[in-house]
Amino acid sequence: LMQRGGPSAGPQQGRGAPVAVSFVKEVEVGKRKKPFENDVAQMMYGFGDARAPLPESIALVEDIVSEFVTQMTKEACKLSAKRGKKLALEDILLLVRKQPQLYYRARELNRLQKEVTNHKDQTAEVKRLGAGP
Numbered sequence: 724l725m726q727r728g729g730p731s732a733g734p735q736q737g738r739g740a741p742v743a744v745s746f747v748k749e750v751e752v753g754k755r756k757k758p759f760e761n762d763v764a765q766m767m768y769g770f771g772d773a774r775a776p777l778p779e780s781i782a783l784v785e786d787i788v789s790e791f792v793t794q795m796t797k798e799a800c801k802l803s804a805k806r807g808k809k810l811a812l813e814d815i816l817l818l819v820r821k822q823p824q825l826y827y828r829a830r831e832l833n834r835l836q837k838e839v840t841n842h843k844d845q846t847a848e849v850k851r852l853g854a855g856p
Contacts, residue, residue, distance in 0.1 A: 759785055
């Protein structure tokens with residue numbers, strides 16, 4: 724698979740240059756753990772696939788997503804090490820800053836996580852005071 728550009732764009736890296744996608748591997752169904760198999764199948768269905776996608780398709784999508792998350796995490800860890808600090812959301816945002824959909828989705832998920840945490844804390848406080856259900 725190639726992204727941005729094509730095979731004739733040349734070996735140089737940069738805008739418009741081809742980027743080889745190294746995370747597409749042969750599917751080895753049944754030889755590894757599949758922790759997100761159900762989640763991936765549901766997401767695939769939500770995006771228009773069959774209700775029960777092929778196991779090979781699920782395994783392929785899961786491999787691609789796992790590799791993406793692993794690579795992003797490694798890169799973010801390198802950035803945080805350069806800063807001399809622990810891994811933080813800012814490291815992830817810096818990596819996806821030129822990809823608006825990823826950038827704004829990451830920010831939105833962080834905002835929602837803070838909202839849920841705040842709500843849980845408030846609920847726990849109400850229960851602690853005995854005024855809640």
